[in-house]
Amino acid sequence: MLLLFLLFAFFSSLFPASSRPAPYAMRMSCGALNDVHTLPTNALWHKDIGYTGGIRANATRPSFITPPLKTLRYFPLSEGPENCYNITGVPKGRYSVRIFFGLVANPDFDNEPLFDVSVEGTQIYSLKSGWSNNDNEKAFVEALIFLTDGSASLCFHSTGHGDPAILSIEILQVDDRAYGFGTKWGQGTILRTERRLSCGTKNPKFDEDYSGDHWGGDRFWNPVLDFGQHSDRAISTPNSIKQATNSPNFYPESLYQTALISTDRALELTYTIDVDPNRNYSIWLHFAEIDTSVTGAGERVFDILINGDIVFQDVDIVNMSGDLFTALVLNRTIAVNGRTLTITMQPVKGHAIINAIEIFEVIMAESKTMPHEVRALQIMKSALGLPLRFGWNGDPCVPQQHPWSGVYCQFNRTSSKWVIDGLGLDNQGLKGFFPNEISNLSHLQSINFSGNSIQGPIPSSLGTITTLEILDLSYNSFNGSIPQSLGQLTSLKTLNLNGNSLFGRVPAALGGRLLHRASFNFTDNTGLCGIPGLPTCGPHLSIGAKIGIVFASCVTLLLISTFLMCWWKRRQNTLRAQRLAARDAPYAKARTHFSRDVQLIRHHGHNDRTRTASENGPILLS
Numbered sequence: 001m002l003l004l005f006l007l008f009a010f011f012s013s014l015f016p017a018s019s020r021p022a023p024y025a026m027r028m029s030c031g032a033l034n035d036v037h038t039l040p041t042n043a044l045w046h047k048d049i050g051y052t053g054g055i056r057a058n059a060t061r062p063s064f065i066t067p068p069l070k071t072l073r074y075f076p077l078s079e080g081p082e083n084c085y086n087i088t089g090v091p092k093g094r095y096s097v098r099i100f101f102g103l104v105a106n107p108d109f110d111n112e113p114l115f116d117v118s119v120e121g122t123q124i125y126s127l128k129s130g131w132s133n134n135d136n137e138k139a140f141v142e143a144l145i146f147l148t149d150g151s152a153s154l155c156f157h158s159t160g161h162g163d164p165a166i167l168s169i170e171i172l173q174v175d176d177r178a179y180g181f182g183t184k185w186g187q188g189t190i191l192r193t194e195r196r197l198s199c200g201t202k203n204p205k206f207d208e209d210y211s212g213d214h215w216g217g218d219r220f221w222n223p224v225l226d227f228g229q230h231s232d233r234a235i236s237t238p239n240s241i242k243q244a245t246n247s248p249n250f251y252p253e254s255l256y257q258t259a260l261i262s263t264d265r266a267l268e269l270t271y272t273i274d275v276d277p278n279r280n281y282s283i284w285l286h287f288a289e290i291d292t293s294v295t296g297a298g299e300r301v302f303d304i305l306i307n308g309d310i311v312f313q314d315v316d317i318v319n320m321s322g323d324l325f326t327a328l329v330l331n332r333t334i335a336v337n338g339r340t341l342t343i344t345m346q347p348v349k350g351h352a353i354i355n356a357i358e359i360f361e362v363i364m365a366e367s368k369t370m371p372h373e374v375r376a377l378q379i380m381k382s383a384l385g386l387p388l389r390f391g392w393n394g395d396p397c398v399p400q401q402h403p404w405s406g407v408y409c410q411f412n413r414t415s416s417k418w419v420i421d422g423l424g425l426d427n428q429g430l431k432g433f434f435p436n437e438i439s440n441l442s443h444l445q446s447i448n449f450s451g452n453s454i455q456g457p458i459p460s461s462l463g464t465i466t467t468l469e470i471l472d473l474s475y476n477s478f479n480g481s482i483p484q485s486l487g488q489l490t491s492l493k494t495l496n497l498n499g500n501s502l503f504g505r506v507p508a509a510l511g512g513r514l515l516h517r518a519s520f521n522f523t524d525n526t527g528l529c530g531i532p533g534l535p536t537c538g539p540h541l542s543i544g545a546k547i548g549i550v551f552a553s554c555v556t557l558l559l560i561s562t563f564l565m566c567w568w569k570r571r572q573n574t575l576r577a578q579r580l581a582a583r584d585a586p587y588a589k590a591r592t593h594f595s596r597d598v599q600l601i602r603h604h605g606h607n608d609r610t611r612t613a614s615e616n617g618p619i620l621l622s
Contacts, residue, residue: 023173023215024091030102030166031056031071038068041208045168048073052085053393058105059167062132063139065204065220067168072102074113074165077158080391082402084155085169090147094176096217098142099154102167103132113162116401117141118155122366123399124192126159136204137222142193144179144217145365147171155394157402174217175248179282179360191282191360195273197224199354200234200258210252213245221255221356224271231267232260237290237325244288244327251356256288256327259355262347269345269352277339279361285343286356287328289317294324300350306334307342314348333362366398369409369418376440377407377420383435384454387428396420410443419443426472427451436461446470450496453477458497460485468492474521475499482506482528495520503527505537 029036029045033056036045045067052073059072075083097119103112112132117125124143131138152171156164179191198205198221207218226232241256262269275281283306294300297319304312311332321328341359345352374396381392390405397409397418408422420441430452439461446469454476462471463485471489474496482502486495487509495510495518502525510520511531522528529537 023217024093024095024171025173025214026087026090026169026171028085028087028169029067029069029071030073030168031059032069033071036069043067043208045069048085048169051087052083053079054083057165059165060103060105061167062101062103063134063136065136066100066102066139069168072104072165072167074104074163075156075158076163077160077389079388080393081158082155082391082393082404083164084153084394085166087152087154087169087171088150090150090152090171091173092148092150093146094144094174094178095147095152096142096144096170096172096174096219097152097154098140098170098172100140100167100169101127101131102165104163104165111162113165115159115162115164116157116399118157118394118399118402119143119145119190120147120153120365121155121368121395121398122190122363123157123401124190124363136220137195140220142220143363144174144191144193144360146187148187153394155402157399170218172217173215175215175250177248178217179249179284188365190363190365192363193219194275194281194359194361195357196221196359197271197357198222198255198258199224199260199356200236201225205254207252210254212252213250215247216250216252224260226260227269227271229267229270231263232269233263235259235261235291237292239290239325241288241290242323242326243321246327249329251286251327251329255286256355257290259288259290259353261291262345262352265347265351267352268347269354270342271344271354271357272340272342273359274339275336275341276361278335278337280333280335281341282331282333282360282362283341283343284358284360285330285354286358287315287317287330287353288321288326288355289324289353290355291351291353294318294350296324298349300353301348302350302352303346303348304330305342305344305346306332307336307338307340308344309334317353366400367411367416367418369395369397369420370412370415372440373420373443376437377404379435379437384425384430384432386430390428408446412443421467422446424448425452430454434459434462438462439464441465442467444468448472449476450474451476455479457481458483458486458502462486463488465489466491470494472496473500478502480504482510482522484509486510493518497521498523498525500525501527505530506534 027043027045028048030048032045032047035047037043038045054073054075056071056073059070099117112129114127114129116123125141154169156166158164196219201223202225204223205221207216225234236258241253244251244253244256260269285304297316301314301316303310304315312330317328318324343357345354377392377396386392392404396404396407403409406423406425407420408424409418410421412419421443422445426448430449432454433456434454436459438459442465444465445467448470450472456478457480458473458478460483463483466489468489469491471492472494478500479502481504482497484507487507498521504527506522506528522534529535
């Protein structure tokens with residue numbers, strides 16, 4: 001038994017990765033017609049056909065760290081202000097999502113596109129002017145986010161300055177516990193990468209270049225050889241670093257083999273960046289004692305200050321990590337009110353040192369819109385033939401900075417979801433018809449589709465939206481009768497159905513509401529009747545009676561048609577006989593005269609013989 005255990009342990013040490021599958025990875029080359037492999041790692045980039053709209057074009061890479069891909073996809077405003085990639089088949093988990101921006105390789109596109117980016121309905125970034133000036137860290141946006149419903153939605157929102165242009169998308173799975181920072185950590189939190197620095201090195205590198213673990217997410221590390229105060233210098237070591245690649249963050253060992261160190265014991269190491277004010281930032285500081293002049297604990301001690309406040313006091317790397325050449329990671333999340341974030345390593349004993357810095361903006365994930373209401377709007381988009389300029393892509397209510405045009409939202413505290421409480425698409429040239437699925441928008445309070453060319457009947461399912469207060473369908477091409485179900489809308493205050501092709505009796509329940517200060521308009525419908533201001537309706541007949549009348553009318557029509565057909569055939573026969581008689585008349589007349597003459601002769605002969613016999617006496621027969 002002991003031998004089997006030892007053999008298992010031996011083979012487990014030879015194949016440590018076999019106990020855990022490789023992380024999910026989706027890399028997409030936007031605008032590509034075929035899958036692409038890129039050097040030096042032979043990374044696979046999938047074509048993006050079928051995931052979104054937009055227009056494919058040749059690309060100009062804004063930065064040399066941008067993946068060596070030749071195409072991009074851009075989204076003109078004529079196709080709508082919101083455009084999204086909807087990627088399915090993504091396993092539930094924690095992901096690093098990275099989007100590289102591009103420039104269209106065409107002389108006509110001389111405007112630098114500025115637009116907003118959202119992931120899963122939460123806006124995470126706004127491109128600022130100058131992003132394309134070969135700045136490595138501005139060529140992409142990256143965020144850590146939980147994906148829980150098997151898909152990923154990445155949207156790009158036009159701001160009126162150029163068309164969003166996307167070169168590539170990466171969705172890379174990381175450990176579910178990656179970058180946890182205490183009790184505030186949870187699935188409702190997004191970490192947008194603001195900055196990653198590898199101190200003491202001169203070349204930018206990805207985790208892949210560092211031969212890092214794939215569960216790290218292939219992070220990008222920008223190099224920094226000094227902080228600009230001429231008070232630091234770079235150092236490095238070939239020695240291996242312990243506790244560097246540990247779960248859950250899996251930092252590459254090489255990250256800790258270089259560092260910046262202060263040139264004088266009295267000098268501080270200070271790093272400052274510009275940030276958006278009134279935001280929370282999570283700061284991760286990386287240390288390893290790689291200076292050969294330090295041989296043990298207590299020889300290097302320093303305080304760490306963020307925006308002037310001490311957040312870590314008397315930091316002793318050797319003491320806190322447990323040894324020389326051993327990784328130490330410190331994390332603190334702070335609120336920044338101003339526009340700068342300053343990190344200071346202030347020496348207490350010896351020189352200050354830093355190996356790497358990570359700064360994330362902490363973003364609270366937006367609550368999404370109820371899925372069945374989103375689906376109902378998508379069906380309406382198709383049924384009404386909504387013009388492309390409306391977009392209607394992504395989530396209708398979030399990000400809150402970019403709701404769908406003509407859609408009004410309200411946050412439902414009971415469900416912690418957004419709901420649709422209003423639709424305003426009047427005078428927009430809409431055609432098509434109203435789908436029954438509109439009833440799934442059960443929180444609607446107002447509907448205004450007036451001044452369009454919508455056809456077909458008014459769906460009776462509207463009567464189930466009991467919260468409806470305003471319904472304006474005037475000046476369209478609706479036909480049929482007004483559904484009786486509209487009488488169930490007891491909250492209805494305004495109903496405009498004028499200017500359509502409706503007919504039949506106005507439901508009695510609606511007519512009765514006119515006495516309760518409701519504003520209803522049924523004019524310009526030549527077939528409506530039954531309330532003051534409209535023609536009087538004839539006797540009210542049940543459906544069975546109407547069917548009986550129709551049946552009797554059909555039978556009567558059939559009998560009349562049969563009678564007329566018989567009369568017509570008889571008349572034709574009579575006329576034909578008369579024509580034949582008229583044609584044979586001379587010959588018939590001659591024969592008649594001949595017969596009459598014969599009869600007369602015979603008659604006169606008989607009379608003569610009788611008279612002679614009488615005169616001569618009886619005739620004796622022998």
